[in-house]
Amino acid sequence: MMHLGSALRTALAAFLLAAFAFVLIGPLANLALWSVAERWYTPYKLPVSYGTRYWEQVFRPTGDAMASLGTSVFIAVLTVAVALALSIPAGYALARLRLPARALFMVVFLLPQAFPSVAIYINVARVFYQLGINGTVLGVVLVHAAHGLVYSVWIAAAAFGAVDKDLELAARNIGASPLKTFVSVTLPLAAPGIVASGIFVFLESLDEFTGTFFVGVPQVRTLPLLLYNAAMGGNYQVASITALILLVPSVLFMLFIERFLRADVLAKVGA
């Protein structure tokens, strides 16, 4: 009975693992297959001919992909900087200070998510056009940051809220000013949560399409726009390669999280 039970459990575990691997690796394998398929049409289950022609096309010095990747990363880094510059003070204030309209303040950051994004971005584009920042990196960064702030402010507030107040009082008690206390005690202790929110903003920015489309095009062309163009043109090879490139930073960041942020720290976020 015991033997049968353990065999069943092993079989179930193997099945679940296989299912998980299929869900995780299946789409990636499909992307990889598409990226090296030079000709592939129905009714064939596999590509008719293989080659690296499209990889060469994407990575050609004159190609758009590398330039777009550079633009994407540049915008994402700036977006993280802007979002953190706002969300660290805002998150601390929301977690610690007794603001009269705390709930209202929190909702303001959620507001952009409450409306269809296209409706918002058309209006944003109009305002930006009048300000002369339509089609600039600055405009795109602002749009991405507004989007990312929704998450980063909430995560930062949770991270600061999780820092025991006595730890701050202990520093004040033996002579630290409020600013010194924040820099030497509160911020380092909230850092894992802040880093997590930064990573989240980075990945959101890298992935963002709608806002970039309305505010950035045609001058600012990020990787998702390139991917969209390729897909619309029926060029699944370039779209697949672009998607794979987009995956690289995500995977790197997941490795970073796995390496530097322990699960118990992550679990505190949002607590």
Place this chain on the structure above:
Amino acid sequence: MRAGSQVMSGVGAAIEVRGLHVAYGGTKVLHGVDLDFAPGSFTALLGSSGCGKTTLLRALSGFVPVLSGSIAVGGKDVAGLPPEKRGMAMVFQSYALWPHMTVLQNIGYGLKLRGASKRDIAAKVCSLLAMLGLAGYEDRKVTAMSGGQRQRVALGRALAVDPGILLLDEPLSNLDAKIRLTMRHEIRAIQQRLGVTTIHVTHDREEAMTMADRLVIMNAGRIAQIGTPEEVYDRPNSAFVANFMGAENVLPVHVVTGAGRTTITAGEARHVLPRERDLALPAGEALAYFRDDAASLDAPDAEPGEDLVVPGRIAARSYPGGLYRYRVEAAGRQLTVDHTIRHEPGAAVGLRIPLSRLHIFPAAQASIQASIPA
């Protein structure tokens, strides 16, 4: 003893608290506290939870704002100053050590703030650790230490800045019973050596009695009694203090004064005080408080002598070790008495209580204050 010579501290500072009112989120917690702390004294603030003792400590340290009143340290009012300008160092109940710093960084934090050089910090921390019995622990992560070790590091961090005033917020309540006893003596010894004015908040009566020179018993945001451990224990000034200090048996008595003599009646027992004894007892209905170990069991009709002998019946018996603990029904009350001789439940006994060990308070006052659980 080189360690001791390096750990130098200024003489403790004097504190004068006058008319201190403190509120927490609209609820008044302290209703006018007046209290003096002599330089170098060790005072325990004792009371049940919610009595305001921790709030008083946090008001002193500047963590909670003061509604009105003054806190003078060495003659200078600090009630309006932020915590970092008050010259007080606190040891927290939760230790409040910074988990992202080593032992050296934790203890050296205050010194670094004061611009001490790396070498001076290392030397001072080294000598403090030697004093605390943690020599060589500089580079430990505080998260990798036991509760007792963390408590020592927290104490070291507070002492490192040579504070005039040391505040202890239930520092031992999270420790094992055995370590707690050791730490009591260690903290007391260090305090004596450094001469720092120390205020210790606790709800543990024995801890307060064994560590402090002076106890301040607090009740519902006010000071109930101030005195040495002996004074508070032997001569409580109110029913609350008597009850809080362990006199949990309550015997209703009737006191008649007049014609130069005082008569105490408790149930069927009656005692006429000799002329020369003047206990200044309140006349009328009163409640007498006494400890389990103050009374003994005797025959119901035993000669009272200097004692009050109240006839009663044993309701229950237990053996906690060393002596028997009885529940005795007498004068309509259930009383707890410890006695060495074994009696059977149901037996008629005389409850013998020396008059000197009865704390007698008017019933009106007692019924109000004794309703607060100890």
